[in-house]
Amino acid sequence: MVAPVRVRFAPSPTGEPHVGSLRTALFNYLFARQHRGTFIVRIEDTDRSRLVPGSDQRMFDALAWIGITMDEGPPVGGPHRPYVQSERLVLYREHAATLVAAGHAYECYCTTERLARLRAQGSVATMYDRTCRDLTEEERSQRRASGAPTVIRLKVPESGTFAHRDLIRGEVSFAASTVDDTVLMKSDGFPTYHLAHVVDDHLMEISHVIRGEEWLPSLPKHLCLYQAFGWAPPQFAHLPLLLGKDRSKLSKRHGSFSVQRFQDEGYVPPAVANFLALLGWNPGDERELFTLDELIHAFSLERVQPSGAVFDETKLAWMNLQHLRRFSDDEYGAQVQMYLKRIPSGVGERPPPWFALLARAVRERVKRFADIPALIGFVEALPPYEPRLLVPKKHTAAQARDGLAVARQALQVLPEAHWNVDAIRQGLDQAGQQVGDRTSVLWTTRVAITGQAVSPPVYESTALLDRAEALQRLSVAEERLNALR
Protein backbone atom coordinates (compact mmCIF):
# COMPACT_ATOMS: atom_id res chain seq x y z
CA MET A 1 0.00 0.00 0.00
CA VAL A 2 1.53 3.28 -1.10
CA ALA A 3 0.99 6.48 0.80
CA PRO A 4 -2.01 8.51 -0.39
CA VAL A 5 -1.25 11.24 -2.87
CA ARG A 6 -1.31 14.69 -1.31
CA VAL A 7 -0.09 17.63 -3.36
CA ARG A 8 -0.16 21.31 -2.80
CA PHE A 9 -0.18 24.50 -4.78
CA ALA A 10 1.55 27.21 -2.76
CA PRO A 11 1.25 30.68 -4.29
CA SER A 12 2.58 33.89 -2.80
CA PRO A 13 -0.03 36.62 -2.60
CA THR A 14 2.13 39.23 -4.29
CA GLY A 15 -0.04 40.43 -7.15
CA GLU A 16 -2.20 39.46 -10.09
CA PRO A 17 -2.49 35.70 -10.59
CA HIS A 18 -0.32 34.64 -13.51
CA VAL A 19 -0.90 31.90 -16.10
CA GLY A 20 2.40 30.35 -15.05
CA SER A 21 1.08 29.86 -11.54
CA LEU A 22 -2.17 28.60 -12.97
CA ARG A 23 -0.33 25.94 -14.92
CA THR A 24 1.56 24.78 -11.84
CA ALA A 25 -1.75 24.59 -10.00
CA LEU A 26 -3.29 22.68 -12.88
CA PHE A 27 -0.56 20.04 -13.00
CA ASN A 28 -0.86 19.52 -9.26
CA TYR A 29 -4.62 19.31 -9.55
CA LEU A 30 -4.60 16.85 -12.46
CA PHE A 31 -2.13 14.64 -10.64
CA ALA A 32 -4.16 14.71 -7.44
CA ARG A 33 -7.46 13.95 -9.13
CA GLN A 34 -6.04 11.17 -11.24
CA HIS A 35 -4.69 9.43 -8.17
CA ARG A 36 -7.79 10.13 -6.14
CA GLY A 37 -5.54 12.16 -3.91
CA THR A 38 -5.88 15.46 -2.15
CA PHE A 39 -5.27 18.88 -3.66
CA ILE A 40 -4.24 21.50 -1.13
CA VAL A 41 -3.77 25.22 -1.49
CA ARG A 42 -1.41 26.95 0.89
CA ILE A 43 -0.69 30.65 0.99
CA GLU A 44 3.00 31.50 1.36
CA ASP A 45 2.96 35.02 2.68
CA THR A 46 6.18 35.11 4.63
CA ASP A 47 7.49 38.16 2.81
CA ARG A 48 5.55 41.07 4.29
CA SER A 49 7.19 43.62 1.99
CA ARG A 50 5.85 42.11 -1.18
CA LEU A 51 2.42 41.26 0.11
CA VAL A 52 -0.50 42.60 -1.92
CA PRO A 53 -3.73 42.47 0.07
CA GLY A 54 -6.50 40.66 -1.73
CA SER A 55 -4.31 38.77 -4.14
CA ASP A 56 -4.89 35.52 -2.27
CA GLN A 57 -8.58 35.85 -3.02
CA ARG A 58 -7.78 36.71 -6.64
CA MET A 59 -5.87 33.46 -6.86
CA PHE A 60 -8.77 31.46 -5.41
CA ASP A 61 -11.02 33.10 -7.99
CA ALA A 62 -8.63 32.25 -10.80
CA LEU A 63 -8.55 28.61 -9.72
CA ALA A 64 -12.33 28.46 -9.54
CA TRP A 65 -12.59 30.12 -12.93
CA ILE A 66 -10.58 27.44 -14.65
CA GLY A 67 -12.43 24.71 -12.81
CA ILE A 68 -9.95 23.67 -10.14
CA THR A 69 -11.52 22.72 -6.83
CA MET A 70 -9.45 22.43 -3.68
CA ASP A 71 -9.84 19.84 -0.95
CA GLU A 72 -7.95 21.75 1.73
CA GLY A 73 -7.00 25.41 1.85
CA PRO A 74 -7.82 28.77 3.36
CA PRO A 75 -11.38 29.08 2.02
CA VAL A 76 -12.40 25.51 2.81
CA GLY A 77 -10.34 24.61 5.86
CA GLY A 78 -9.00 21.12 6.49
CA PRO A 79 -7.28 18.93 9.07
CA HIS A 80 -3.98 20.81 8.85
CA ARG A 81 -5.25 24.33 9.17
CA PRO A 82 -4.28 27.08 9.14
CA TYR A 83 -3.22 27.06 5.47
CA VAL A 84 -1.71 30.52 5.62
CA GLN A 85 1.93 30.65 6.64
CA SER A 86 1.73 33.95 8.48
CA GLU A 87 -0.65 32.19 10.86
CA ARG A 88 1.79 29.37 11.53
CA LEU A 89 4.72 31.39 12.91
CA VAL A 90 5.04 29.50 16.20
CA LEU A 91 5.47 26.28 14.29
CA TYR A 92 8.42 27.63 12.36
CA ARG A 93 10.05 29.12 15.44
CA GLU A 94 9.78 25.84 17.30
CA HIS A 95 11.23 23.90 14.43
CA ALA A 96 14.04 26.38 13.96
CA ALA A 97 14.84 26.14 17.66
CA THR A 98 14.92 22.35 17.41
CA LEU A 99 17.42 22.60 14.60
CA VAL A 100 19.66 24.99 16.55
CA ALA A 101 19.52 22.77 19.60
CA ALA A 102 20.48 19.76 17.52
CA GLY A 103 23.41 21.61 15.94
CA HIS A 104 21.90 21.67 12.44
CA ALA A 105 21.40 25.42 12.43
CA TYR A 106 22.97 28.42 14.09
CA GLU A 107 22.35 32.03 14.91
CA CYS A 108 24.02 34.59 12.69
CA TYR A 109 24.61 38.21 13.67
CA CYS A 110 26.11 39.52 10.47
CA THR A 111 24.64 42.77 9.21
CA THR A 112 23.14 43.04 5.76
CA GLU A 113 25.75 45.70 5.02
CA ARG A 114 28.58 43.31 5.74
CA LEU A 115 26.96 40.62 3.63
CA ALA A 116 26.46 43.04 0.75
CA ARG A 117 30.09 44.06 0.92
CA LEU A 118 31.10 40.43 0.93
CA ARG A 119 29.14 39.76 -2.23
CA ALA A 120 30.45 42.86 -3.95
CA GLN A 121 34.13 41.99 -3.51
CA GLY A 122 33.97 38.25 -3.92
CA SER A 123 33.57 37.74 -7.64
CA VAL A 124 34.11 34.02 -7.30
CA ALA A 125 32.04 32.83 -4.38
CA THR A 126 28.80 34.55 -3.48
CA MET A 127 28.05 32.24 -0.62
CA TYR A 128 27.93 33.26 3.03
CA ASP A 129 31.40 33.08 4.54
CA ARG A 130 30.13 31.25 7.65
CA THR A 131 31.61 33.77 10.06
CA CYS A 132 29.01 33.00 12.73
CA ARG A 133 28.95 29.26 12.16
CA ASP A 134 31.50 28.28 14.78
CA LEU A 135 31.29 31.00 17.42
CA THR A 136 31.70 30.01 21.04
CA GLU A 137 28.86 30.36 23.52
CA GLU A 138 30.57 33.39 25.05
CA GLU A 139 30.88 35.09 21.73
CA ARG A 140 27.24 34.40 20.99
CA SER A 141 25.91 35.87 24.22
CA GLN A 142 28.17 38.84 23.66
CA ARG A 143 26.64 39.46 20.20
CA ARG A 144 23.14 38.94 21.49
CA ALA A 145 23.74 41.39 24.34
CA SER A 146 24.86 44.03 21.88
CA GLY A 147 21.40 43.83 20.37
CA ALA A 148 22.54 42.78 16.95
CA PRO A 149 19.70 41.56 14.72
CA THR A 150 19.75 37.82 14.54
CA VAL A 151 18.87 35.32 11.87
CA ILE A 152 19.07 31.56 11.94
CA ARG A 153 21.06 29.81 9.27
CA LEU A 154 21.14 26.23 8.13
CA LYS A 155 24.40 24.45 8.91
CA VAL A 156 25.09 22.64 5.67
CA PRO A 157 27.57 19.73 5.90
CA GLU A 158 30.97 20.57 4.46
CA SER A 159 31.18 17.47 2.34
CA GLY A 160 28.96 14.93 0.74
CA THR A 161 26.28 15.09 -1.90
CA PHE A 162 22.59 15.83 -2.02
CA ALA A 163 20.98 13.64 -4.62
CA HIS A 164 17.41 12.99 -5.56
CA ARG A 165 15.49 11.27 -8.30
CA ASP A 166 13.30 13.95 -9.82
CA LEU A 167 10.14 12.52 -11.36
CA ILE A 168 10.68 14.51 -14.56
CA ARG A 169 14.45 14.86 -14.81
CA GLY A 170 15.73 11.71 -13.20
CA GLU A 171 18.81 11.80 -10.97
CA VAL A 172 19.96 15.27 -9.95
CA SER A 173 22.76 15.85 -7.49
CA PHE A 174 24.57 18.71 -5.84
CA ALA A 175 27.86 18.77 -3.98
CA ALA A 176 27.26 19.91 -0.40
CA SER A 177 30.23 22.24 -0.75
CA THR A 178 28.25 24.33 -3.23
CA VAL A 179 25.25 24.70 -0.98
CA ASP A 180 24.90 27.95 0.95
CA ASP A 181 24.14 28.24 4.65
CA THR A 182 20.73 29.63 3.84
CA VAL A 183 18.80 31.85 6.18
CA LEU A 184 15.95 29.92 7.80
CA MET A 185 14.50 32.54 10.12
CA LYS A 186 14.67 36.22 9.25
CA SER A 187 15.35 38.90 11.81
CA ASP A 188 11.72 39.97 11.66
CA GLY A 189 10.69 36.62 13.10
CA PHE A 190 9.30 35.28 9.84
CA PRO A 191 10.68 32.14 8.26
CA THR A 192 12.12 32.13 4.77
CA TYR A 193 10.46 30.12 2.06
CA HIS A 194 12.88 27.25 2.57
CA LEU A 195 12.06 26.56 6.20
CA ALA A 196 8.34 27.21 5.99
CA HIS A 197 7.99 25.13 2.88
CA VAL A 198 9.74 22.07 4.29
CA VAL A 199 8.05 22.25 7.66
CA ASP A 200 4.61 22.66 6.13
CA ASP A 201 5.06 19.99 3.50
CA HIS A 202 6.04 17.55 6.19
CA LEU A 203 3.33 18.54 8.62
CA MET A 204 0.71 18.51 5.88
CA GLU A 205 1.91 15.09 4.76
CA ILE A 206 2.62 16.16 1.21
CA SER A 207 3.58 13.17 -0.93
CA HIS A 208 4.66 14.95 -4.12
CA VAL A 209 6.08 18.42 -4.55
CA ILE A 210 5.25 19.56 -8.07
CA ARG A 211 6.69 23.01 -8.76
CA GLY A 212 8.46 25.10 -11.33
CA GLU A 213 12.01 24.44 -12.45
CA GLU A 214 13.16 27.70 -10.92
CA TRP A 215 13.13 25.81 -7.62
CA LEU A 216 15.53 23.14 -8.68
CA PRO A 217 18.59 25.03 -7.41
CA SER A 218 17.15 25.16 -3.91
CA LEU A 219 16.37 21.45 -3.82
CA PRO A 220 19.64 20.61 -1.99
CA LYS A 221 18.75 23.07 0.76
CA HIS A 222 15.43 21.39 1.18
CA LEU A 223 16.93 17.91 1.15
CA CYS A 224 19.42 19.09 3.74
CA LEU A 225 16.55 20.30 5.91
CA TYR A 226 14.69 17.01 5.66
CA GLN A 227 17.89 15.30 6.69
CA ALA A 228 18.43 17.63 9.62
CA PHE A 229 14.91 17.05 10.86
CA GLY A 230 15.20 13.33 10.30
CA TRP A 231 12.21 13.32 7.98
CA ALA A 232 11.73 11.37 4.77
CA PRO A 233 11.52 13.81 1.88
CA PRO A 234 8.54 13.75 -0.48
CA GLN A 235 8.94 13.04 -4.17
CA PHE A 236 9.83 16.01 -6.34
CA ALA A 237 8.81 16.94 -9.87
CA HIS A 238 10.19 20.14 -11.35
CA LEU A 239 8.04 21.38 -14.20
CA PRO A 240 9.58 22.96 -17.30
CA LEU A 241 9.46 26.74 -17.34
CA LEU A 242 6.96 28.73 -19.37
CA LEU A 243 8.94 30.85 -21.84
CA GLY A 244 8.37 34.05 -23.76
CA LYS A 245 9.06 34.50 -27.46
CA ASP A 246 12.75 35.08 -26.71
CA ARG A 247 12.90 31.80 -24.79
CA SER A 248 13.54 33.42 -21.44
CA LYS A 249 11.29 32.79 -18.45
CA LEU A 250 7.88 34.36 -18.92
CA SER A 251 7.78 37.67 -17.08
CA LYS A 252 6.44 41.22 -17.20
CA ARG A 253 8.93 41.98 -19.92
CA HIS A 254 6.87 39.81 -22.23
CA GLY A 255 3.67 41.73 -21.59
CA SER A 256 0.81 40.79 -19.35
CA PHE A 257 0.22 37.13 -18.74
CA SER A 258 -2.22 37.64 -15.92
CA VAL A 259 -5.18 35.34 -15.74
CA GLN A 260 -7.27 38.49 -15.74
CA ARG A 261 -6.06 39.46 -19.18
CA PHE A 262 -7.11 36.19 -20.71
CA GLN A 263 -10.52 36.53 -19.14
CA ASP A 264 -10.79 40.05 -20.49
CA GLU A 265 -9.97 38.92 -23.99
CA GLY A 266 -12.65 36.31 -24.00
CA TYR A 267 -10.79 33.05 -23.67
CA VAL A 268 -12.88 30.33 -22.08
CA PRO A 269 -11.66 28.29 -19.11
CA PRO A 270 -11.59 24.82 -20.74
CA ALA A 271 -9.50 26.18 -23.61
CA VAL A 272 -7.01 27.80 -21.28
CA ALA A 273 -6.75 24.64 -19.19
CA ASN A 274 -6.31 22.54 -22.32
CA PHE A 275 -3.62 24.81 -23.70
CA LEU A 276 -1.73 25.09 -20.41
CA ALA A 277 -1.77 21.32 -19.95
CA LEU A 278 -0.19 20.82 -23.36
CA LEU A 279 2.67 23.13 -22.46
CA GLY A 280 5.16 20.54 -21.28
CA TRP A 281 2.85 17.56 -21.33
CA ASN A 282 1.33 15.44 -24.09
CA PRO A 283 -0.84 12.32 -24.08
CA GLY A 284 1.53 10.25 -26.19
CA ASP A 285 -0.93 9.97 -29.04
CA GLU A 286 -2.21 12.59 -31.43
CA ARG A 287 -5.14 13.90 -29.43
CA GLU A 288 -4.87 17.49 -28.35
CA LEU A 289 -8.37 18.64 -27.53
CA PHE A 290 -9.30 17.82 -23.96
CA THR A 291 -11.87 18.82 -21.40
CA LEU A 292 -10.69 19.12 -17.81
CA ASP A 293 -12.11 15.67 -17.04
CA GLU A 294 -10.39 14.15 -20.02
CA LEU A 295 -7.14 15.74 -18.88
CA ILE A 296 -7.53 14.16 -15.47
CA HIS A 297 -7.78 10.74 -17.07
CA ALA A 298 -5.03 11.20 -19.61
CA PHE A 299 -2.47 13.03 -17.48
CA SER A 300 0.73 11.51 -16.22
CA LEU A 301 3.83 13.04 -14.69
CA GLU A 302 5.99 10.57 -16.64
CA ARG A 303 4.94 12.25 -19.85
CA VAL A 304 5.91 15.72 -18.73
CA GLN A 305 8.85 17.10 -20.69
CA PRO A 306 12.00 18.49 -19.08
CA SER A 307 12.56 21.37 -21.50
CA GLY A 308 10.93 24.78 -21.35
CA ALA A 309 7.91 25.66 -23.47
CA VAL A 310 7.22 28.89 -25.32
CA PHE A 311 3.76 30.28 -24.69
CA ASP A 312 2.27 30.65 -28.19
CA GLU A 313 -0.91 32.66 -27.98
CA THR A 314 -1.82 31.93 -31.60
CA LYS A 315 -2.32 28.30 -30.74
CA LEU A 316 -4.29 29.23 -27.65
CA ALA A 317 -6.61 31.24 -29.89
CA TRP A 318 -7.11 28.29 -32.22
CA MET A 319 -7.81 26.05 -29.27
CA ASN A 320 -10.25 28.56 -27.87
CA LEU A 321 -12.23 28.37 -31.11
CA GLN A 322 -12.32 24.59 -30.87
CA HIS A 323 -13.78 24.76 -27.39
CA LEU A 324 -16.16 27.55 -28.34
CA ARG A 325 -17.64 25.23 -30.95
CA ARG A 326 -18.98 22.98 -28.26
CA PHE A 327 -21.49 25.63 -27.25
CA SER A 328 -24.90 25.80 -28.90
CA ASP A 329 -25.93 29.13 -30.42
CA ASP A 330 -27.97 29.87 -27.30
CA GLU A 331 -25.10 29.06 -24.95
CA TYR A 332 -22.62 30.94 -27.06
CA GLY A 333 -24.97 33.92 -27.21
CA ALA A 334 -25.41 33.92 -23.45
CA GLN A 335 -21.64 33.87 -22.97
CA VAL A 336 -21.22 36.76 -25.35
CA GLN A 337 -23.97 38.69 -23.63
CA MET A 338 -22.20 38.33 -20.30
CA TYR A 339 -18.90 39.19 -21.90
CA LEU A 340 -20.17 42.33 -23.61
CA LYS A 341 -21.71 43.45 -20.35
CA ARG A 342 -18.29 43.27 -18.68
CA ILE A 343 -16.48 45.41 -21.20
CA PRO A 344 -17.50 48.70 -22.77
CA SER A 345 -18.88 47.41 -26.04
CA GLY A 346 -21.47 49.89 -27.23
CA VAL A 347 -24.01 47.11 -27.56
CA GLY A 348 -27.18 48.02 -25.73
CA GLU A 349 -29.78 45.84 -24.06
CA ARG A 350 -31.03 43.03 -26.28
CA PRO A 351 -33.09 39.91 -25.67
CA PRO A 352 -31.35 36.50 -25.52
CA PRO A 353 -32.55 35.43 -29.01
CA TRP A 354 -30.74 38.40 -30.46
CA PHE A 355 -27.51 37.15 -28.93
CA ALA A 356 -28.14 33.67 -30.29
CA LEU A 357 -28.41 35.29 -33.70
CA LEU A 358 -25.24 37.22 -33.02
CA ALA A 359 -23.60 33.92 -32.19
CA ARG A 360 -24.57 32.53 -35.59
CA ALA A 361 -23.18 35.62 -37.28
CA VAL A 362 -19.77 35.68 -35.63
CA ARG A 363 -18.91 32.31 -34.14
CA GLU A 364 -16.87 30.97 -37.05
CA ARG A 365 -15.00 34.19 -37.60
CA VAL A 366 -13.94 34.97 -34.08
CA LYS A 367 -11.43 33.15 -31.93
CA ARG A 368 -11.86 35.25 -28.80
CA PHE A 369 -14.82 37.28 -27.64
CA ALA A 370 -12.62 40.37 -27.68
CA ASP A 371 -12.77 40.29 -31.47
CA ILE A 372 -16.57 40.61 -31.53
CA PRO A 373 -17.13 44.34 -30.90
CA ALA A 374 -15.17 45.35 -33.99
CA LEU A 375 -17.18 42.92 -36.08
CA ILE A 376 -20.61 44.16 -35.04
CA GLY A 377 -19.96 47.86 -34.62
CA PHE A 378 -22.23 48.51 -37.60
CA VAL A 379 -25.26 47.43 -35.60
CA GLU A 380 -25.33 50.46 -33.34
CA ALA A 381 -24.25 52.94 -35.96
CA LEU A 382 -23.83 52.76 -39.72
CA PRO A 383 -20.21 53.57 -40.45
CA PRO A 384 -19.58 56.20 -43.12
CA TYR A 385 -18.70 54.67 -46.50
CA GLU A 386 -17.91 55.75 -50.04
CA PRO A 387 -20.95 55.39 -52.32
CA ARG A 388 -18.61 53.75 -54.81
CA LEU A 389 -18.28 50.84 -52.41
CA LEU A 390 -21.85 49.89 -53.21
CA VAL A 391 -20.87 48.95 -56.75
CA PRO A 392 -19.46 45.41 -56.97
CA LYS A 393 -16.36 44.75 -59.02
CA LYS A 394 -17.08 44.33 -62.73
CA HIS A 395 -20.48 45.93 -62.24
CA THR A 396 -21.97 49.28 -63.23
CA ALA A 397 -23.70 51.70 -60.89
CA ALA A 398 -26.93 51.01 -62.73
CA GLN A 399 -26.65 47.29 -62.04
CA ALA A 400 -26.02 47.98 -58.39
CA ARG A 401 -29.00 50.30 -58.28
CA ASP A 402 -31.23 47.62 -59.75
CA GLY A 403 -29.98 44.95 -57.40
CA LEU A 404 -30.47 47.17 -54.40
CA ALA A 405 -33.95 48.17 -55.43
CA VAL A 406 -35.06 44.57 -55.81
CA ALA A 407 -33.43 43.70 -52.48
CA ARG A 408 -35.30 46.47 -50.74
CA GLN A 409 -38.57 45.39 -52.22
CA ALA A 410 -37.98 41.81 -51.14
CA LEU A 411 -37.33 42.86 -47.59
CA GLN A 412 -40.03 45.44 -47.44
CA VAL A 413 -42.73 42.84 -47.90
CA LEU A 414 -41.53 40.98 -44.84
CA PRO A 415 -43.75 41.88 -41.89
CA GLU A 416 -42.22 42.71 -38.55
CA ALA A 417 -43.21 39.28 -37.23
CA HIS A 418 -41.24 37.54 -39.98
CA TRP A 419 -38.10 39.61 -39.58
CA ASN A 420 -35.70 36.71 -39.10
CA VAL A 421 -32.66 35.24 -40.80
CA ASP A 422 -34.47 32.52 -42.70
CA ALA A 423 -37.08 34.83 -44.16
CA ILE A 424 -34.44 37.40 -45.02
CA ARG A 425 -32.27 34.78 -46.68
CA GLN A 426 -35.23 33.54 -48.70
CA GLY A 427 -36.19 37.05 -49.72
CA LEU A 428 -32.72 38.07 -50.79
CA ASP A 429 -32.05 34.81 -52.60
CA GLN A 430 -35.28 35.19 -54.56
CA ALA A 431 -34.32 38.76 -55.33
CA GLY A 432 -31.03 37.48 -56.65
CA GLN A 433 -32.78 35.01 -58.91
CA GLN A 434 -35.18 37.66 -60.10
CA VAL A 435 -32.33 39.95 -61.11
CA GLY A 436 -30.35 37.02 -62.42
CA ASP A 437 -27.26 38.27 -60.60
CA ARG A 438 -26.76 37.42 -56.95
CA THR A 439 -23.82 39.71 -56.57
CA SER A 440 -25.62 42.89 -57.37
CA VAL A 441 -28.18 42.01 -54.69
CA LEU A 442 -26.01 40.53 -51.96
CA TRP A 443 -23.01 42.80 -52.28
CA THR A 444 -25.00 46.01 -52.36
CA THR A 445 -27.10 44.86 -49.44
CA ARG A 446 -24.02 44.03 -47.42
CA VAL A 447 -22.51 47.45 -47.96
CA ALA A 448 -25.83 49.22 -47.41
CA ILE A 449 -26.42 47.37 -44.14
CA THR A 450 -22.90 47.32 -42.70
CA GLY A 451 -21.15 50.12 -44.51
CA GLN A 452 -18.26 47.70 -44.99
CA ALA A 453 -16.88 45.40 -47.62
CA VAL A 454 -15.93 42.94 -44.91
CA SER A 455 -18.63 41.89 -42.48
CA PRO A 456 -20.48 38.91 -41.07
CA PRO A 457 -22.82 37.19 -43.57
CA VAL A 458 -25.40 39.52 -45.16
CA TYR A 459 -28.46 37.64 -43.95
CA GLU A 460 -27.40 37.57 -40.31
CA SER A 461 -26.10 41.12 -40.45
CA THR A 462 -29.44 42.31 -41.77
CA ALA A 463 -31.39 40.33 -39.20
CA LEU A 464 -29.32 41.85 -36.41
CA LEU A 465 -30.86 45.22 -37.26
CA ASP A 466 -34.42 46.23 -36.50
CA ARG A 467 -36.61 46.01 -39.58
CA ALA A 468 -37.12 49.77 -39.78
CA GLU A 469 -33.42 50.50 -39.39
CA ALA A 470 -32.48 48.00 -42.07
CA LEU A 471 -34.96 49.37 -44.60
CA GLN A 472 -33.81 52.86 -43.78
CA ARG A 473 -30.21 51.96 -44.57
CA LEU A 474 -31.24 50.43 -47.87
CA SER A 475 -33.05 53.63 -48.81
CA VAL A 476 -30.07 55.71 -47.89
CA ALA A 477 -27.91 53.51 -50.06
CA GLU A 478 -30.26 53.86 -53.01
CA GLU A 479 -30.08 57.62 -52.74
CA ARG A 480 -26.30 57.54 -52.63
CA LEU A 481 -26.28 55.34 -55.67
CA ASN A 482 -28.60 57.71 -57.50
CA ALA A 483 -26.35 60.63 -56.67
CA LEU A 484 -23.54 58.67 -58.24
CA ARG A 485 -23.72 60.37 -61.61
Added chain:
RNA sequence: GGCCCCGUCGUCUAGGCUGGUCCAGGACACCACGCUUUCAAUGUGGUAACACGGGUUCGAAUCCCGUCGGGGCUACCA
Protein backbone atom coordinates in the same frame (compact mmCIF):
# COMPACT_ATOMS: atom_id res chain seq x y z
C1' G B 1 32.08 33.88 -12.45
C1' G B 2 29.91 29.47 -9.74
C1' C B 3 26.07 25.67 -9.36
C1' C B 4 22.09 23.24 -11.89
C1' C B 5 18.71 22.08 -15.93
C1' C B 6 17.78 21.76 -21.07
C1' G B 7 18.88 21.14 -26.74
C1' U B 8 13.76 17.23 -32.96
C1' C B 9 10.21 21.88 -38.13
C1' G B 10 9.26 29.39 -36.56
C1' U B 11 6.11 27.32 -32.10
C1' C B 12 3.86 22.99 -29.09
C1' U B 13 5.49 18.13 -29.67
C1' A B 14 5.79 12.16 -31.23
C1' G B 15 9.89 8.96 -31.58
C1' G B 16 14.94 8.09 -27.78
C1' C B 17 14.69 3.84 -21.87
C1' U B 18 13.89 -1.67 -25.43
C1' G B 19 19.47 1.34 -31.99
C1' G B 20 17.10 -0.70 -38.01
C1' U B 21 9.75 -0.30 -39.52
C1' C B 22 12.08 7.74 -39.13
C1' C B 23 15.49 10.02 -46.29
C1' A B 24 11.66 11.72 -38.86
C1' G B 25 4.89 11.68 -37.60
C1' G B 26 0.93 15.17 -35.70
C1' A B 27 -0.81 20.13 -34.37
C1' C B 28 -0.50 25.73 -34.56
C1' A B 29 1.37 29.35 -37.79
C1' C B 30 2.81 30.24 -42.92
C1' C B 31 2.25 29.52 -48.54
C1' A B 32 -0.80 27.65 -52.80
C1' C B 33 -5.29 25.92 -54.73
C1' G B 34 -10.71 24.69 -54.01
C1' C B 35 -15.33 26.32 -51.66
C1' U B 36 -17.72 31.18 -50.52
C1' U B 37 -18.23 36.98 -55.62
C1' U B 38 -16.92 39.79 -48.19
C1' C B 39 -14.11 38.15 -44.08
C1' A B 40 -13.71 33.86 -41.60
C1' A B 41 -14.44 28.79 -41.15
C1' U B 42 -13.53 24.44 -43.98
C1' G B 43 -11.15 20.81 -47.75
C1' U B 44 -6.64 19.41 -50.47
C1' G B 45 -1.59 20.06 -51.20
C1' G B 46 3.12 22.32 -49.82
C1' U B 47 7.62 24.73 -47.36
C1' A B 48 10.00 23.49 -42.73
C1' A B 49 13.75 20.07 -37.73
C1' C B 50 17.11 15.39 -35.31
C1' A B 51 22.78 22.05 -32.56
C1' C B 52 27.98 20.49 -33.84
C1' G B 53 32.18 17.05 -33.54
C1' G B 54 34.04 12.51 -32.19
C1' G B 55 33.23 7.58 -30.82
C1' U B 56 30.39 2.44 -30.07
C1' U B 57 27.84 -0.47 -33.99
C1' C B 58 26.72 -3.92 -39.98
C1' G B 59 23.39 0.30 -38.74
C1' A B 60 22.29 6.22 -34.32
C1' A B 61 17.44 11.29 -33.89
C1' U B 62 17.92 7.10 -30.53
C1' C B 63 23.85 4.68 -26.56
C1' C B 64 28.83 7.17 -24.76
C1' C B 65 32.25 11.47 -24.59
C1' G B 66 33.32 16.37 -25.79
C1' U B 67 32.09 21.18 -27.79
C1' C B 68 28.73 24.89 -28.64
C1' G B 69 24.14 27.11 -27.62
C1' G B 70 19.87 28.43 -24.53
C1' G B 71 17.74 28.91 -19.79
C1' G B 72 17.29 28.95 -14.38
C1' C B 73 19.40 30.01 -9.68
C1' U B 74 23.15 32.58 -7.12
C1' A B 75 18.59 37.90 -1.19
C1' C B 76 17.01 38.27 5.99
C1' C B 77 11.87 37.23 -2.35
C1' A B 78 9.07 33.43 -3.26
